[in-house]
Amino acid sequence: MIPRVQRNLSAPGIHFIQLSQLGLLLLTAGALTLTGSFWWYGNSLHQQIDDLENQAITIETANEQLVSQAKAAGLDLSHQAIRSIPPKVNFVKQVRERVGFSWTQLLTDLETAIPSDITLNSVSLDEKTDTILLQGSAASLPDLNRLIHQLDKHAAFQNVLLSQHSTKTTKEEQGGSHSVFSLTVTYDARHSTSHRIGVPTQQ
Amino acid sequence: MQFFPISTPTAALSLSEDGLCLVEIKKHWRTRSLRHIARLPLSPGVLTLSSAKPNIANPDEFLSQLKALVKPYRRPFSIALSLPDICARTSIFDFASFPTKKSEQTALVNWRFQQDLKLDTSQSRLSFGLYVPTSVRDSLSPGNIDHVRVLGTAIRHEIIEQYENMCLEADLIPTSVGMSGLDIFDLYRPNIQDILTAENPSQGSAPPVIMFLFMSHWGFTFLACQESSPRFIRTKALAIKTEAHHPQDSSLDSESEEHRETKEHGPTSSGDSSFDVPQESATGNNPYSSYIAMKVEKEILATLQYYFEMYPLSATADSPVNLFMTTDLTHGQSLMPPLDHIQETLKASGGHEPHIRVTSLSHASHFHALNTHLAVSSQEEAALPGYARLMVA
Numbered sequence: 001m002i003p004r005v006q007r008n009l010s011a012p013g014i015h016f017i018q019l020s021q022l023g024l025l026l027l028t029a030g031a032l033t034l035t036g037s038f039w040w041y042g043n044s045l046h047q048q049i050d051d052l053e054n055q056a057i058t059i060e061t062a063n064e065q066l067v068s069q070a071k072a073a074g075l076d077l078s079h080q081a082i083r084s085i086p087p088k089v090n091f092v093k094q095v096r097e098r099v100g101f102s103w104t105q106l107l108t109d110l111e112t113a114i115p116s117d118i119t120l121n122s123v124s125l126d127e128k129t130d131t132i133l134l135q136g137s138a139a140s141l142p143d144l145n146r147l148i149h150q151l152d153k154h155a156a157f158q159n160v161l162l163s164q165h166s167t168k169t170t171k172e173e174q175g176g177s178h179s180v181f182s183l184t185v186t187y188d189a190r191h192s193t194s195h196r197i198g199v200p201t202q203q
Numbered sequence: 204m205q206f207f208p209i210s211t212p213t214a215a216l217s218l219s220e221d222g223l224c225l226v227e228i229k230k231h232w233r234t235r236s237l238r239h240i241a242r243l244p245l246s247p248g249v250l251t252l253s254s255a256k257p258n259i260a261n262p263d264e265f266l267s268q269l270k271a272l273v274k275p276y277r278r279p280f281s282i283a284l285s286l287p288d289i290c291a292r293t294s295i296f297d298f299a300s301f302p303t304k305k306s307e308q309t310a311l312v313n314w315r316f317q318q319d320l321k322l323d324t325s326q327s328r329l330s331f332g333l334y335v336p337t338s339v340r341d342s343l344s345p346g347n348i349d350h351v352r353v354l355g356t357a358i359r360h361e362i363i364e365q366y367e368n369m370c371l372e373a374d375l376i377p378t379s380v381g382m383s384g385l386d387i388f389d390l391y392r393p394n395i396q397d398i399l400t401a402e403n404p405s406q407g408s409a410p411p412v413i414m415f416l417f418m419s420h421w422g423f424t425f426l427a428c429q430e431s432s433p434r435f436i437r438t439k440a441l442a443i444k445t446e447a448h449h450p451q452d453s454s455l456d457s458e459s460e461e462h463r464e465t466k467e468h469g470p471t472s473s474g475d476s477s478f479d480v481p482q483e484s485a486t487g488n489n490p491y492s493s494y495i496a497m498k499v500e501k502e503i504l505a506t507l508q509y510y511f512e513m514y515p516l517s518a519t520a521d522s523p524v525n526l527f528m529t530t531d532l533t534h535g536q537s538l539m540p541p542l543d544h545i546q547e548t549l550k551a552s553g554g555h556e557p558h559i560r561v562t563s564l565s566h567a568s569h570f571h572a573l574n575t576h577l578a579v580s581s582q583e584e585a586a587l588p589g590y591a592r593l594m595v596a
Binding site for chain 2: 001002003004005006007008009010011012017018021025064
């Protein structure tokens with residue numbers, strides 16, 4: 001075996017520079033790849049934008065045709081008219097909610113919640129707050145108390161608030177007395193799964 | 204504009220005091236071959252080869268010639284630089300034990316350079332290689348670095364940086380720098396191995412001693428390898444120029460002729476055109492003065508004598524010792540001492556007289572193996588160092 005004797009006396013940093021060049025080469029290749037991918041992605045975005053623009057133009061043309069057809073039919077499809085649609089929709093929704101309220105369901109719930117010795121004089125509904133005002137009379141205060149407990153236990157009624165009560169004696173009862181009360185309770189009609197029947201009955 | 208200027212060089216620059224030589228090779232799939240040689244002269248005094256001080260005395264002319272030489276090429280590009288051996292100091296050191304850490308190895312080799320060669324290594328660029336002799340290698344466990352030889356080369360920063368700066372100013376990037384003698388030895392390693400195998404096919408390993416001599420315009424380098432590791436190296440500075448450069452030496456011509464006529468060379472590998480026995484000594488076509496020839500011969504003989512006195516062969520070794528020689532000089536083989544002079548010198552030195560076999564190695568095998576179209580020219584020899592640097596780096 002004959003030994004190799006040649007020695008390389010090149011500058012010590014030359015290998016580092018070669019590595020740096022290799023790194024820069026890889027960096028350049030990576031940057032070119034990234035640039036190419038961005039270019040391809042940009043192209044596809046431009047294509048999508050063109051498609052959307054075409055679709056928008058088609059829709060605008062259809063809209064113009066629709067507006068002209070509506071105008072011919074006597075319909076106002078101006079911007080002002082369109083802007084006034086949401087309040088009308090809200091109004092329709094409110095009307096629909098009112099129409100959808102079931103008095104039958106309310107009375108059924110009251111029937112199940114109110115003991116038999118309680119007499120109701122009036123039931124009035126505040127539609128904005130879904131609050132019901134009950135006015136009536138009970139034979140005694142314990143009966144009134146039982147009424148409040150029953151309403152509290154019922155799933156359809158919450159926030160039972162006895163706003164007023166008094167004990168009255170009538171001539172017919174000859175010394176007997178009864179309690180007159182007035183209470184408010186929040187009614188949740190959605191608790192019930194029973195079929196609602198619209199009864200547009202006023203109080 | 205080159206996008207990747209730093210790469211494996213395909214061109215090399217070699218230098219002499221007379222001119223610059225650029226050699227370019229062509230890379231094939233798995234082979235490389237010579238493509239082009241160009242040479243431009245330098246005025247006397249522009250370049251003075253030395254290992255002690257900056258070599259380029261006239262940077263302007265050197266640079267203009269270098270730029271003119273590489274003008275046809277698209278620059279910048281990487282280049283290999285082959286420097287004459289006398290620009291650096293090369294030595295072989297023996298170590299009974301050697302550290303394993305690279306930093307400690309470098310410090311130790313630096314210290315040996317300072318101690319043995321009185322060289323200020325803090326101002327030098329150093330490169331070295333480790334060699335373990337076969338006898339030690341066989342007896343040691345793997346990983347144990349004991350009894351190693353170190354071949355080290357040190358070149359002063361101011362010298363090598365001057366060359367590198369010239370290259371950089373000419374838009375050349377010197378990515379590989381080597382010493383010509385060592386590179387050429389490596390270039391001929393396969394050929395030497397083939398010759399040795401052909402001579403003694405039964406011998407599995409290399410013979411105990413191989414000697415190599417490279418002669419150039421600046422002198423010569425003698426390298427001896429023992430047990431598959433470098434054992435001895437000597438670089439001798441000698442201004443070897445043709446008679447055109449030294450007309451005052453013409454008085455010694457008759458002596459020179461006598462030397463040439465008695466010149467003998469050992470057998471070469473017959474049938475191998477790459478190893479030529481020089482014929483110009485017989486024809487008297489020697490361009491060198493007898494003074495130069497005599498001086499070269501004396502130095503070579505003195506080197507051989509010193510080597511065999513320092514590292515004598517065992518008396519039982521009866522096989523011839525091979526001395527391979529090559530040169531980048533035109534008719535440089537004529538400067539080789541005659542074989543009988545070598546034998547007489549070794550005999551006079553006492554001790555066991557080895558039988559020397561001189562084999563001249565020709566560059567033609569490398570230059571024309573794949574380039575039959577390339578015309579033989581006088582520039583070819585000058586391209587040998589650069590070509591070797593490209594092929595072995």
